[in-house]
Amino acid sequence: MKFYTIILVLLTFLCNRILAQNADKGYLYKIGIKDSVYSEILDENRDIWVHLPNGGKLNPNLKYPVVYILDGGVQLSALVAVYEYYWGNYLPKMILVGVSNQYNRTRDLTTSDIGNPNMKSGGAKHFAEFMEKELIPFVERKYPVTNYRTLIGHSYGGLFTINMLVNHPQSFRNYIAIDPSLDWDNQKFMNEAITRLKTQGFAGKSLFVSLASPLDRENENATIEEVLGNNSESSLVSRSKLLFIKAAEQVKENNHLNFLWKYYPDDIHATVPLPSILEGMRWLFDWYQLKDANVYNNPETLPEVLEKHITERAEVLSKHFGYPVPPADEEMLNMGGYMFLQTGQPEKAKLFFGLQVKYYPWSVNAFDSMADFYISQNDSKRAEESLRKAYELSGDIAFKKKIEQLKK
Template identity: 50%
Template sequence: MKYYTFLLLLIGSILMIDHPTIAQTNTSQTEQFKKRIEGSIYSETLNENRDFWVKLPDNYKPENEEKYAVIYLMDGFSLESTLEAVYSNYWGHYLPHMILVGVSNRSNRIRDLTTSQVKMRRGSAMDDETGGAENFTKFLEQELIPYIDNNYPTITYRTLIGHSYAGLFTINTLINHQHIFQNYIAIDPSLDWDNQKLLKEAKEKLSTESYEGKSLYVSLAAEQLHMWKEEITMENIMEDSSEFTLFARSIIEFSNYAKAQKQNGLNFSWKVYNEDLHGTVPLPTIRDGLIFLFEWYQFKSPQKYNNPATPIEELVSLLKEQEQIYTKHFGVPTAPMIDEMLNGYGYMNMQMGQPEKAFMFFEMNIKYNPTSANAYDSMAEYYESQNDNENALKYLQKAYEISGKEYYKERIEALNIK
């Protein structure tokens, strides 16, 4: 019996089950998928090259037809490890397999991410070029996103994440270009920019336009609300009118207003991180933000999947419901579980002496992953456990036809000897 890595939710925690090496995939391809792919695209809009990186899901195989939602991360080279830490710990139950894209803002950052031109900022002259957010949005929509879509297996379900000026850019994208992304995370956004120009525009649009199907998560780092006065707290900050609290007051004002606009359909939440600074708040925000944005993705009644007493008919009904939820949100037919979990539940039920349930999960994995050698191999192991070598050989042969791996050939030979 081989062992699998598989994530199960057990009343709010994740159960780790043993795990095999990925013997069923081509080694060179596996290494390629796990590596971060760097690229650069020349932008006619920006008149310059723009660097980016792409991280494909661990389960990606070129022969499969599965397509993935995409996360676009502004300041992608500085926040890459932060997003990767969250994603690698929460995919499975909390998050689907997704393609991650990090966009460089290392040069011309202020120009690209700010929403209007200013000459002064917090009492000092602004030497940087400003106000290029609309141009940078055009680059994303008309150049980078089409490039990613043409070169990687994507669906149009996209999430945008930005911090500070990029948080300002993120909210501007939602307010003025909501068709590009479904989800938005604005981390400590600079809504004080240009005397709260975007904040004022956002309040008008949030009250009059529809944002049905869109989600936004906003954070505020509140460890240092005022550079000089320790007595400034969340309880009294809105009474202060100084330039030093304008940043935080702008986020609070926007968030309270957005939360009150129930009629526009925006799925909105925000959180104050009392123990975080501007530089530390991206990590907890991305974690909480992604869990909020993908709350619909989490399993319904997870305990029933883990309970041996749950009838198979009820499991089938739950899986059908989950499939409908995923398909509705992603806009394309979507399996009710990622392939690792379908396989994992199959092996779990084999170990618990519930072969009928095991067969159901393995069969479903083949249905949704018909080009996966691993799915057929798992079904072969099921038949071996039932002493049905004829069917086991049939599924092993299919796995060998798909992959050409010697591992399957050896398994076929060994089973034939039996």
């Protein structure tokens, strides 16, 4: 059986299991556990919604990358949809945090006060301080997250996202700014951001910016070149984004910012979040995707060659995350081991079960599966050793009974 077939079978099984775990009476599917954090900086409680991998059944030995999405009450559902379809082969398991901006949205997400007595604005500095000093520490205390963080924002949230990149780059690794409102306050922040792009270094940072249609509210056929070449009020919103994009493209070789942008001519401001999140997340985690599939697919691939590729994958993942990371989820290694065993490739089965033990040494299932392999190979001694380890980890008497059966 091909390795990708193994992955497909496993992912289908896992997705169905997770959907069942998330199901509740009267609902097909529920997302995001509601939580809240009191902010002394903002002098208020702020709601958040936390979406956990594995239907919330987390391994206490593991921590996960985390994605924060602004306007979480609206946008978290789009992020969860993308994540649930793409985790495994395209995205790692992650914890997703939707941050509420239902109240005081303009105040919190805009970068300067425009002096409107009917609308508070310009509080981005305080909201950034809240995120850095209160929200992120709260999430890290309560949930098993790593310091590999991604920030996503739409409209004013996109403005705030770029603000975090240029003024608070220590807080996040990745940024998705969806149709950002860079025209705010007569492009005041846009000009400041362009200056910072030209004068600061952004090595290790990645930014995806999306742009929605129409480019000109009075001319639906306007092109990007036409918008950049005029100063009309009707194209100010799009022109502001394009000027920032143009500057980012020009200096990315010098400031080392990993940058990509995309125009969505068939999406308007309200619909562009979903495709932006999909393409932005896939691009940000392009390095996570399994490479050289033919090595895994080919039954003639030697186990040592397969092991070399798997080890190299672990090195790539660890380099990008900045901390040691297994080459695959435990479930995938386990399922791969059994699939290889059932298809008459015992050396590859041993390799996968061995990798499961190596990267998940606390796992009872890893040692139990290793024992199954040795039993299939009539190696009772090593099977007993693995079962004893499973018993030590779990205290489950069933493993003692299994050992007794081996000795008969």
